[in-house]
Amino acid sequence: xxxxxxxxxxxxxxxxxxxxxxxxxxxxxxxxxxxxxxxxxxxxxxxxxxxxxxxxxxxxxxxxxxxxxxxxxxxxxxxxxxxxxxxxxxxxxxxxxxxxxxxxxxxxxxxxxxxxxxxxxxxxxxxxxxxxxxxxxxxxxxxx
Amino acid sequence: xxxxxxxxxxxxxxxxxxxxxxxxxxxxxxxxxxxxxxxxxxxxxxxxxxxxxxxxxxxxxxxxxxxxxxxxxxxxxxxxxxxxxxxxxxxxxxxxxxxxxxxxxxxxxxxxxxxxxxxxxxxxxxxxxxxxxxxxxxxxxxxx
DNA sequence: ATTTGACTTAAAGTAAACTCTAATTTATAT
DNA sequence: ATATAAATTAGAGTTTACTTTAAGTCAAAT
Numbered sequence: 001x002x003x004x005x006x007x008x009x010x011x012x013x014x015x016x017x018x019x020x021x022x023x024x025x026x027x028x029x030x031x032x033x034x035x036x037x038x039x040x041x042x043x044x045x046x047x048x049x050x051x052x053x054x055x056x057x058x059x060x061x062x063x064x065x066x067x068x069x070x071x072x073x074x075x076x077x078x079x080x081x082x083x084x085x086x087x088x089x090x091x092x093x094x095x096x097x098x099x100x101x102x103x104x105x106x107x108x109x110x111x112x113x114x115x116x117x118x119x120x121x122x123x124x125x126x127x128x129x130x131x132x133x134x135x136x137x138x139x140x141x142x143x144x
Numbered sequence: 145x146x147x148x149x150x151x152x153x154x155x156x157x158x159x160x161x162x163x164x165x166x167x168x169x170x171x172x173x174x175x176x177x178x179x180x181x182x183x184x185x186x187x188x189x190x191x192x193x194x195x196x197x198x199x200x201x202x203x204x205x206x207x208x209x210x211x212x213x214x215x216x217x218x219x220x221x222x223x224x225x226x227x228x229x230x231x232x233x234x235x236x237x238x239x240x241x242x243x244x245x246x247x248x249x250x251x252x253x254x255x256x257x258x259x260x261x262x263x264x265x266x267x268x269x270x271x272x273x274x275x276x277x278x279x280x281x282x283x284x285x286x287x288x
Numbered sequence: 289a290t291t292t293g294a295c296t297t298a299a300a301g302t303a304a305a306c307t308c309t310a311a312t313t314t315a316t317a318t
Numbered sequence: 319a320t321a322t323a324a325a326t327t328a329g330a331g332t333t334t335a336c337t338t339t340a341a342g343t344c345a346a347a348t
Contacts, residue, residue: 006324016325017307024327025305036314038325057247062305083258090251097244100237103201107234114227150294160295161337168297169335180344182295206335 002040012049025062027052029069058089059096147185156193169206171196173213202233203240 009016022028023039030048032040055065068085071078153160166172167183174192176184199209212229215222 004325015307018305020326021306034314036326038314051250054247054250057243058251061303079258079261083255083262086251086254086258090248090255093244093248093251097241097248099201100241100244103198104234104237104241106195106198107202107230107237110230111227111234114223114230117223118227148294159337162335164296165336180296182344 002042003046005039005041008041008046008049011046012053022052022062026066026069027062029073055089059092060085060089145187147190149183149185152185152190152193155190156197166196166206170210170213171206173217199233203236204229204233 003011005016005019008014009019012019019028019039023031028045028048030042031045032042034040052065055068056062060068064085068082071082071085147155149160149163152158153163156163163172163183167175172189172192174186175189176186178184196209199212200206204212208229212226215226215229
């Protein structure tokens with residue numbers, strides 16, 4: 001089964017421009033073309049796009065993904081380096097999740113602050129010092 | 145207690161250039177200056193920088209943070225909009241965490257693949273079809 | 289007093305990842 | 319057969335978030 005660039009764009013939530021850009025950058029090394037020059041995406045190409053998306057999500061830059069493709073092309077002798085890439089990305093991913101969890105905590109704190117503020121009015125909330133530590137106090141909001 | 149731009153840069157893990165850039169962009173609305181024009185960062189400014197970092201981590205762009213600052217300056221009448229910002233960022237944050245968890249799963253899968261590959265050699269691993277779904281097969285690696 | 293290092297501004301430059309334009313060709317539907 | 323939709327290329331432009339440069343002023347130490 002083959003797909004046009006437009007179909008793939010829809011399926012992957014990308015634009016055709018982005019797909020051509022990826023192709024130009026060497027990030028779609030196996031996409032074929034018809035005799036008239038039109039790209040034919042196979043299921044295998046789709047799987048690779050899913051993998052590419054995963055590598056991007058883990059924090060790899062396009063040039064790093066390009067490098068990974070070169071390693072794949074080298075075959076067995078690059079096994080260790082490829083394994084290292086995933087090992088490193090796992091660590092990066094975990095760190096990013098931890099950062100986001102910390103960020104979530106602070107956001108929850110803010111949400112609590114705003115819930116209070118909207119329930120009781122700004123003036124009352126300001127009696128609770130703990131709740132105004134992170135920015136609110138920077139602007140002396142006039143109470144009337 | 146006041147700090148110079150260099151001290152703050154060290155404390156926050158930023159460069160002085162970045163701090164001046166933030167200031168220029170209006171992201172440090174309360175930082176004062178000495179009579180000779182040198183920036184004086186207060187503890188309150190430091191707290192704001194921590195908050196700014198949190199907002200960035202949650203996925204807000206600098207221009208969105210700028211907008212948030214404008215809202216803070218408006219006082220009580222922007223309470224609802226500010227609450228909405230945190231509400232939205234919480235959702236974005238949670239989605240990002242979910243994406244990263246999915247990504248982690250795929251990476252773990254790859255790590256398992258590479259562990260196997262390095263234990264038994266590429267040829268044997270390729271007998272396990274499930275393990276080669278995501279990219280490896282794209283390049284017909286020559287077995288010798 | 290002078291050197292060293294940190295500070296100042298304004299503005300140009302950079303990297304990443306697209307995004308869009310233009311001019312043209314190919315494919316599909318009536 | 320022809321109109322419309324979708325594909326092609328090359329290359330220029332955009333956005334975000336810095337980063338660097340240049341030319342200078344200020345502050346601390348010897």
